Amino acid sequence: MTGLMILIGLVMALLLLFWAVGRGRADFGANRAEEESPVRLPPKALLGRCLSIEDVEFAAQLASPRILRLLLRERRRLALKWLRQTRREAGRLLRQHVRAARHAADLRPAAEVRLWFHAGLFLMVYEVLMTAVRLYGPFRTRAFVRSVFAMAGVLTNLGDRIAGAITAGRGHAVREAEGT
Amino acid sequence: MEAAIQDLHDRTLANLPEVLTRLIYLSSTRDYNTGEYQHAGLADRYGPDTAQKALAGCHQAAFENLLYTDLADLVRQLAAYIESIGAERDQVLDTWRGLQAYRVLIPNACDDLSAELFTSNIKIALEALRAEPAVAPAH
Numbered sequence: 001m002t003g004l005m006i007l008i009g010l011v012m013a014l015l016l017l018f019w020a021v022g023r024g025r026a027d028f029g030a031n032r033a034e035e036e037s038p039v040r041l042p043p044k045a046l047l048g049r050c051l052s053i054e055d056v057e058f059a060a061q062l063a064s065p066r067i068l069r070l071l072l073r074e075r076r077r078l079a080l081k082w083l084r085q086t087r088r089e090a091g092r093l094l095r096q097h098v099r100a101a102r103h104a105a106d107l108r109p110a111a112e113v114r115l116w117f118h119a120g121l122f123l124m125v126y127e128v129l130m131t132a133v134r135l136y137g138p139f140r141t142r143a144f145v146r147s148v149f150a151m152a153g154v155l156t157n158l159g160d161r162i163a164g165a166i167t168a169g170r171g172h173a174v175r176e177a178e179g180t
Numbered sequence: 181m182e183a184a185i186q187d188l189h190d191r192t193l194a195n196l197p198e199v200l201t202r203l204i205y206l207s208s209t210r211d212y213n214t215g216e217y218q219h220a221g222l223a224d225r226y227g228p229d230t231a232q233k234a235l236a237g238c239h240q241a242a243f244e245n246l247l248y249t250d251l252a253d254l255v256r257q258l259a260a261y262i263e264s265i266g267a268e269r270d271q272v273l274d275t276w277r278g279l280q281a282y283r284v285l286i287p288n289a290c291d292d293l294s295a296e297l298f299t300s301n302i303k304i305a306l307e308a309l310r311a312e313p314a315v316a317p318a319h
Contacts (some may be wrong), residue, residue: 042293045248049297055251059304064311067304071251074300078293085293 001068039093042085050079079092082094089160097166145160184226184234199246206239207285215288239269239287255305
């Protein structure tokens with residue numbers, strides 16, 4: 001049973017990955033300059049601000065439903081934007097890696113598999129978070145906010161791991177090229 | 181550059197009690213056309229390039245500090261600022277809302293998402309001040 005669930009998870013991750021890479025390729029021609037610019041994953045702390053319970057409590061105590069609604073609407077919009085931007089930057093990082101890997105003479109299969117596994121996991125966490133924030137908004141319950149924030153942490157860590165794996169790969173390639 | 185930042189802090193920023201007032205001061209030293217910072221005293225002492233970098237760095241730091249300040253504190257700082265300039269509170273709130281003058285507080289190197297969160301927070305803080313005239317600057 002557990003094996004079947006892992007298999008389904010992996011298949012879903014691969015499907016998401018193919019979809020993401022394909023979409024990136026379609027967008028690529030139009031935005032060459034943007035694609036080549038340095039990748040900047042948005043800081044997790046920004047999402048932390050968007051999900052601040054203290055802000056909601058403050059707005060609630062103002063006894064103005066209009067302001068509370070405004071705050072909730074704005075924070076949901078910004079949380080979704082944070083997620084989209086994180087996803088876009090991670091996608092760009094992967095596409096830059098794919099382009100670099102085409103010309104690499106020393107691809108390390110184990111590192112590549114690890115990288116694509118992290119990328120698949122990243123996309124799964126992203127889709128779960130997007131759906132959760134869209135459906136429930138970022139503030140439904142404290143527990144929910146905590147879990148969203150924890151998952152955002154997973155997302156950020158995966159983004160960092162992808163960046164780390166790619167940087168390490170590039171360093172290795174440079175060392176190989178320099179013969180050191 | 182560290183010396184220039186320390187100088188700026190000791191001579192000027194230390195006299196400004198809140199992050200919001202520091203941010204307003206620092207953004208007011210920036211030319212709206214060229215985006216360059218102007219500070220004659222600092223430029224004389226450390227050279228124009230260093231003064232430029234010091235002001236830009238302090239501006240960015242103050243902006244980030246305020247961006248991560250919670251809403252209650254932002255509203256308090258805004259109320260204190262409006263009180264300190266001695267203008268009619270409702271008039272200031274109307275002007276800030278209408279002209280969106282707070283957009284000039286955003287530093288040049290700021291990313292889109294941070295800028296959006298900042299302007300969103302200021303808009304909500306302005307609404308909060310309008311809805312709750314009794315929000316007092318408590319120290």
